[in-house]
Amino acid sequence: MTTPKTASARQAAPGGNLLLWVIGAVVAFLILFWLITLALQLPIWPDAIQKNAALFVSGAKTTLYLTLVSGVLGLVLGVILGLGKMANTSLFVNTRGSFAYWVGSLISAICTFIVWVVRGTPLFVQLLFSYYALPELFKPFGKLLEWADTWPFLELGSAFVAAVFALALNVAAYNAEVVRGGVQGVPRGQVEAARSLGLGSLPTMTTVVLPQALRLALPALVNNIVALLKDSSLAATIAVTEILRIADQVRSSTFQPIPALLVAAAVYLALTTVLTFFTDQMERRLKIASR
Numbered sequence: 001m002t003t004p005k006t007a008s009a010r011q012a013a014p015g016g017n018l019l020l021w022v023i024g025a026v027v028a029f030l031i032l033f034w035l036i037t038l039a040l041q042l043p044i045w046p047d048a049i050q051k052n053a054a055l056f057v058s059g060a061k062t063t064l065y066l067t068l069v070s071g072v073l074g075l076v077l078g079v080i081l082g083l084g085k086m087a088n089t090s091l092f093v094n095t096r097g098s099f100a101y102w103v104g105s106l107i108s109a110i111c112t113f114i115v116w117v118v119r120g121t122p123l124f125v126q127l128l129f130s131y132y133a134l135p136e137l138f139k140p141f142g143k144l145l146e147w148a149d150t151w152p153f154l155e156l157g158s159a160f161v162a163a164v165f166a167l168a169l170n171v172a173a174y175n176a177e178v179v180r181g182g183v184q185g186v187p188r189g190q191v192e193a194a195r196s197l198g199l200g201s202l203p204t205m206t207t208v209v210l211p212q213a214l215r216l217a218l219p220a221l222v223n224n225i226v227a228l229l230k231d232s233s234l235a236a237t238i239a240v241t242e243i244l245r246i247a248d249q250v251r252s253s254t255f256q257p258i259p260a261l262l263v264a265a266a267v268y269l270a271l272t273t274v275l276t277f278f279t280d281q282m283e284r285r286l287k288i289a290s291r
Contacts, residue, residue, distance in 0.1 A: 017285045025278045029064060032274055033057050036267060048254035049263055052246070059246035060267050066160065066242060067229040067275075070167035074228070075221065077168060078175025079214075083205065084111030085180055091191065091209070092201045111176070118173035123166065124234055130166040131159060131238040141165075163235035171228050175221060182217030183209055222279040229272055243267050 040053035049056075086092065088104035118126070135142030145158035186209050194204040214221075236245035247264035251257045 018282075021278065021282055021285065024281075025274075028274055028278065032270060033060060036060060036270065040263065045263075046254075046256055046259050048250055048256055049259050052250050055246045055250070056243065056263055056267060059241060059243040060271060062156075062160070062240065063229065063232055063242040063268075064271065065156070066163060066167065066232045066235060066240065067225070070164050070171060070232070071225045071228055073164065073168035074171035074175055074224075077172035078221075079179050079210070081111045081115055081172055081176035082179030082183070083210075084108060085115065085176065086183065087111070091183070091205060115173045115176050118169055123170050123231055124237065126166045126170055127163060127234055127238055131162040134162075134165075159235070159238045159240045162238060163232070163240045167228060167232060167235070170231070171224050174224050178217045178220040178224070179213060181220075182213035182215075185216045186212045218283050222283055225279060226272055226276055229275060230268065233268070 037053050037057050040056055041050050043050075084107050087107040088101055093101045093104050131145075135145050145161055148161040149157045151157065190208055190212065191204060194208045199208070232242060233244040235242055236248065239245065243264050247260045251260040254260070
């Protein structure tokens, strides 16, 4: 028999587990960066690698920042686009042909068009467009990039912001389909029960349907984050100083492509391994907390 004390402990557990997960992930990545520095200073590596160990670690940090910022923004945008594609369905409107239905249809068409364009074009083209073309077409975005070049922290500038925009929008398009599939996987009876209690469309979606949908979609969303870390290597094409950019600089200055690229591959593998471990732990903890 479940006592009130046990029930309250179960409710408190997810928040505490999430905090421990965040702390553990931060500590693990700090240790990883320290180990990478030590490993690249071993005598088995050429002098060019040993002398540039700090640069490789700096590139790894930039890759991680790029992944985390783009991943969080991509998740938020993905939820918006995924729900927007269903704006004219019975989840949001009760009567076909009403004003709300036509507004929902317009929103659905816009979101569907964005997802179609982003998923149908290469990420490489999107990065180039974000950095070179979009500032000319949309002046406020150009002003944002100019302002980003004045940021004194993390040595991040306009290239980093443009890369975040392109990567976040790209992963958002894929997250949108995942979220939409998760919402459609929630039993219809959940929606009908919420409506019978007097909840409107928006409260039903935010408090009943969406939390269950995100749990169902969690494995695919986690997989998109891991894929995003590897896709971030394309940001080197617009001069973001991430791992691949550092490796290319070392290669061009030392004329030693094999060790430089081997180090880049090893660092990517280490980052994806640690990220996969902690995302799997988060997925397991959230599944346990939902029981």
